[in-house]
Amino acid sequence: MGVATSTLRYYERRGLVTADARVSGQRRYRWSTVRRLEFVQMLQDAGLSLDEIQGVLAADDNASWKAIARRRLDQLDADLRQEQTELAREQLDLANLRSPERIAAEAAADGMVPATTVHWMSAASGDETVVLRDGSGEADEATPEATTDDPA
Template sequence: MTIGDVARRAGVATSAVRYYERLGLLTADARRSGQRRYRTETLRRLVFIGMLQDAGLSLEDIAGILNAADAAEWKVIGRVRLNALDDEITRLQRARNVLALALNCRYDHPATDCQVMGAEIDRRLALSSGGGELLEEGASASP
């Protein structure tokens, strides 16, 4: 396959294929009449690179996975990213829950009128102050 064929089938630009070659992530399998030629295995590797990018891995991490000496080496990289994804999912779920609570509030404004949101605001303030007393209405925090 030509570089155009491989790029089209993988859904990337030909410049990306050339860039991955410069980084050592891919290699052309042969040249015919001055054109790079690629085998199906290289196309599959290119698609795999895209899958890893979709998972949020950097090109440096992808190189580490592709060039790993053994499974233990690439699995370390995969576990680190999986843990980061789990942390991000947890953060996004919390954000979603807050927004859902606010949208379900029956009052005019969730920050000032909603008891459920008010309780969550108070809980977060208590956590951020080390579990100290909540401010009384009208009181101000000292600088």
């Protein structure tokens, strides 16, 4: 297990681990302390803060540390629901951006009108395309295409 000496010292200052002995200025740890350090790192990997970890380590009984773990799980569940809501919103925004109807509406606002419904999706790239023409009535004069992958 590789842990930076600065991390070990910080954990010692926080009371998470203690050096069992010092030999020639070097800290020595028993296996029980190494296992405790692994437990601290596992809890950190699970997303617990060092304050929460101190609470777990100081807990007198299983009920106390289970309560800390339950609070963290509840927070993770709430965070996950929030992320899922944001993802759904972004997926909807993306679908709206790719909508041929949206492209046509924006083009109409700029004086362009859709040509006879020419809309297709490229099998290779997945890009949707709508062909537009100038709104002046000159049906034969083609204008540039508006594609959904265009950032403008």
